[in-house]
Amino acid sequence: MDEKQGGPDVGMLAGQLMRALQDELFERLAEQGHPDVRPRHGSVLAFLGRDGARATELAARTGQHKQIVGTIVDELAALGYVRREPDPDDRRAKRVVPTDRGRDEIAKARAILADMERRHAESLGAERYAAFKDAFREVVRVQRERT
Secondary structure (H helix, E strand, O other): OOHHHOOOOHHHHHHHHHHHHHHHHHHHHHHOOOOOOOHHHHHHHOOOOOOOEEHHHHHHHHOOOHHHHHHHHHHHHHHOOEEEEEEOOEEEEEEEEEOHHHHHHHHHHHHHHHHHHHHHHHHHOHHHHHHHHHHHHHHHHHHHHOO
């Protein structure tokens, strides 16, 4: 990218930010007892509440195909982070529910991410960081409307 034109584009910056955040998050999770969780697993765990969710709901929340979510759920189940249970609202459907290990990982991931956000807010200043997040959210919203 030609630096005279403003440096990396928004896609490159977003990708660099995501990779850097993931690198720190998963390194710290490994240090805190979750060495087997990978970024692809985080795409499901980040959207699970205590009561879990159906795979179709997870696919919609993550923007991934149901088959991909199913594969990730299979991996997480094998690692002991989630289990499939009958959905109380529809016995034909299954809910993906976090286990104790999964809830521990989710809580630790949220705490680590909050710590990283605090660090960035301190670096930029609270107002500037809040404005950055608002602008970034708006860019994401506008872009998603195009797809």
